[in-house]
Amino acid sequence: MIKAIKGTKDILPDSIEKWKYVESIISLVFKNYNYKEIRTPIFEETSLFARGIGEETDIVGKEMYTFEDRSKTSVTLKPEMTASVVRAFIQHSLGKKQSLNKLYYISPMFRQERPQAGRLREFHQFGAEALGSGSPILDVEMITMAYDILSGLGLKDLTIKINSLGTPESRQNYIQKLKEYLIDKESLLSGESKERMSKNILRIFDSKLENDIEVMQKAPVLLDYIDNESKEDFEKVKSLLTSSKIPFEIDASLVRGLDYYTKTTFEIVSGKVGSQSALCGGGRYDLLVEQLGGEPTPGTGFAAGIERILIACENENSFEVPGSSINLYIVCLEKNLMSKAYEKAQILRKNNITIELDYLGRSIKAQMREANKLNAKYVLFFGGDEYKLNKAQLKNMETGEQEIIELKNILNKVKNNYASDNS
Ligand code: HAM
Numbered sequence: 001m002i003k004a005i006k007g008t009k010d011i012l013p014d015s016i017e018k019w020k021y022v023e024s025i026i027s028l029v030f031k032n033y034n035y036k037e038i039r040t041p042i043f044e045e046t047s048l049f050a051r052g053i054g055e056e057t058d059i060v061g062k063e064m065y066t067f068e069d070r071s072k073t074s075v076t077l078k079p080e081m082t083a084s085v086v087r088a089f090i091q092h093s094l095g096k097k098q099s100l101n102k103l104y105y106i107s108p109m110f111r112q113e114r115p116q117a118g119r120l121r122e123f124h125q126f127g128a129e130a131l132g133s134g135s136p137i138l139d140v141e142m143i144t145m146a147y148d149i150l151s152g153l154g155l156k157d158l159t160i161k162i163n164s165l166g167t168p169e170s171r172q173n174y175i176q177k178l179k180e181y182l183i184d185k186e187s188l189l190s191g192e193s194k195e196r197m198s199k200n201i202l203r204i205f206d207s208k209l210e211n212d213i214e215v216m217q218k219a220p221v222l223l224d225y226i227d228n229e230s231k232e233d234f235e236k237v238k239s240l241l242t243s244s245k246i247p248f249e250i251d252a253s254l255v256r257g258l259d260y261y262t263k264t265t266f267e268i269v270s271g272k273v274g275s276q277s278a279l280c281g282g283g284r285y286d287l288l289v290e291q292l293g294g295e296p297t298p299g300t301g302f303a304a305g306i307e308r309i310l311i312a313c314e315n316e317n318s319f320e321v322p323g324s325s326i327n328l329y330i331v332c333l334e335k336n337l338m339s340k341a342y343e344k345a346q347i348l349r350k351n352n353i354t355i356e357l358d359y360l361g362r363s364i365k366a367q368m369r370e371a372n373k374l375n376a377k378y379v380l381f382f383g384g385d386e387y388k389l390n391k392a393q394l395k396n397m398e399t400g401e402q403e404i405i406e407l408k409n410i411l412n413k414v415k416n417n418y419a420s421d422n423s
């Protein structure tokens with residue numbers, strides 16, 4: 001049997017309603033903040049991500065689905081959206097059409113990570129990017145939108161962590177200090193952290209290993225080394241979050257796994273999803289547009305993982321979607337009337353009535369069982385003596401009431417009932 005690739009998941013019909021509900025909250029919040037949807041291709045030239053995210057990051061170094069297509073171009077399934085959005089922004093000169101572009105997306109992403117609960121190889125992100133303003137108010141807007149969506153889904157066990165990574169120059173000074181601090185402690189670090197010493201030293205803060213954590217706890221703090229402008233912007237972010245009553249913590253070890261960040265960064269973690277606790281992450285990236293060949297344009301954004309959010313929602317029992325139902329089930333009492341029943345169904349379907357009938361030649365009892373299983377609001381008994389008089393029995397499945405109606409009136413009957421049920 002051929003199975004889905006490890007780390008990928010089918011979203012089956014019984015969980016679609018949950019996904020649609022989550023997507024409806026996402027779109028609603030982004031609409032309230034006037035973000036416009038953008039869709040970009042599933043794959044891009046590999047160099048976009050290598051240059052955008054950074055050669056030394058785990059994503060680019062270890063996790064990308066990269067292959068040569070038939071014309072020998074190296075292409076990569078997108079591991080994240082920021083680089084793609086920036087590419088589209090530059091390619092279509094969006095900055096010339098509008099000075100501030102507020103964009104959002106919902107899309108599958110691909111990273112070849114070791115699969116575990118909340119960590120997949122194909123997963124879905126939603127996120128936003130605002131290109132064209134360096135205002136810290138937009139950083140707060142990103143944090144607030146993410147928080148609005150997560151709390152809109154009923155999640156409560158959330159912690160917002162914020163930090164500032166400063167400018168690359170101020171970070172270089174800090175990296176020098178960190179190297180000096182770690183030089184005589186290298187032997188205490190794990191193999192992976194030793195490797196990060198030369199490649200991406202800040203990421204040692206991401207280690208979950210006890211020894212590494214102990215060493216890093218006493219390390220110099222990046223926030224003490226960032227430039228004045230980054231510091232001022234960080235203060236503004238903190239004060240606006242406070243006045244907006246958005247709870248947050250400062251996490252000086254929050255370094256993020258992508259190289260493009262400048263100034264304020266953040267993550268929102270859940271206490272209810274185990275080790276893969278980051279539901280969303282983001283921050284400012286004021287140099288990325290220029291780095292990818294565009295006019296210097298500041299940017300800020302975030303992305304969140306829908307599968308992780310759904311785990312948190314399940315564990316917090318945070319929302320329930322109503323079970324699905326249909327409006328009418330036609331129980332066909334005589335097999336030779338099946339085509340006629342189908343014709344009736346078609347008239348009703350064209351009038352936007354959700355309707356089902358039997359295609360399997362089942363007994364009347366089995367058809368009733370199916371009507372119950374589908375949570376049909378009404379059942380029409382098609383056939384018998386009534387049919388000869390162009391009539392049929394219509395049963396309201398909620399009240400149990402049954403009446404004889406003229407077949408030509410079904411639409412009105414069902415439509416009226418449907419309308420009054422949904423009022
Ligand atoms: P990221 O932190 O790499 O940031 O990913 C954002 C979120 O995507 C994570 O917090 C997590 O919920 C989800 N996620 C990441 N990897 C996986 C995975 N393998 N399985 C399931 N969920 C996953 C970014 O992608 C940046 N582009 C965010 C951003 C936008 N920064 C600025 N603008």
